[in-house]
Amino acid sequence: MARSKNIPLPVTEKRGRGRPRKPDAMTNAQRQAAFRARRKAAGKAVTVSVKEHDRLVLECEQLREELAQARREIARRPRRDVGGRRDAASAVLVRPLPADDAESDDRRLAVTMTGREFFSLQRLAAHYGLPRRAVLERLVWWADHSVVQSFGEDDAAFNRYLHRVTENN
Known part of the structure; x- marks a missing residue:
């Protein structure tokens, strides 16, 4: 059916972009005022005075200085392991094991370990340029030697x- 040119189309108001506002929506100023009222009712400070701000800044600077002093003290102290020797595990891995006076035979040991320990073993072996067997032998010898010394x-x-x-076996 053809439209007649004399009948005007109904005029509709163009809708704005986004979600339409609710009739009871608050403005930003109203939301901020409600926030302040809730904070005040809870007994919490809404704003920080200049005096309070200065006190907090001073306290923060003092804590930072204490932290820096503690870090300097820690850096001055030599790192020690349980046995009292510096980096004992590293020292064990860089030197060969003492000679085996008993000249015992090699023995096979099947070991299952978690991924964390497996990858740690791989990293140690790569770092010190040793086979995994040598890393395990040296660490086991070191642990046993430490216990015997104790x-x-x-x-x-x-x-x-x-x-x-x-x-036990």
Whole structure:
């Protein structure tokens, strides 16, 4: 059906972009005033005075200076491991093991380890240019040697340590 040229089209108001406003929507100023009122009712400060700001800045500077002083003290101290030697594990991995007086035979050991330890072993081996077997041998020797050294003159404790192997296996 053809439209007649004399009938005007109904005029509709062009809709604005975005979501239409709700009739009870607050302006930004009203929202900010409501926020301040809630903060005041809760007993919290809405604004910080210049005096309070200066006090907080001074406290922050003092804490930063204390932190810097503590870091300087830590940097001055030599790093020590449990045995009291500096970087003992690194020292063990860079030097060969002492000669095996008993000249014991090689033994096979199948080991299952988590990914974290496996990749740690790979990194250590690559870092020190050693096979994984050598890294494990040196670390096990170092741990055993440290335990034996910890017994000092306590022969009974040393003997218990040695005899546990045969009892548990």
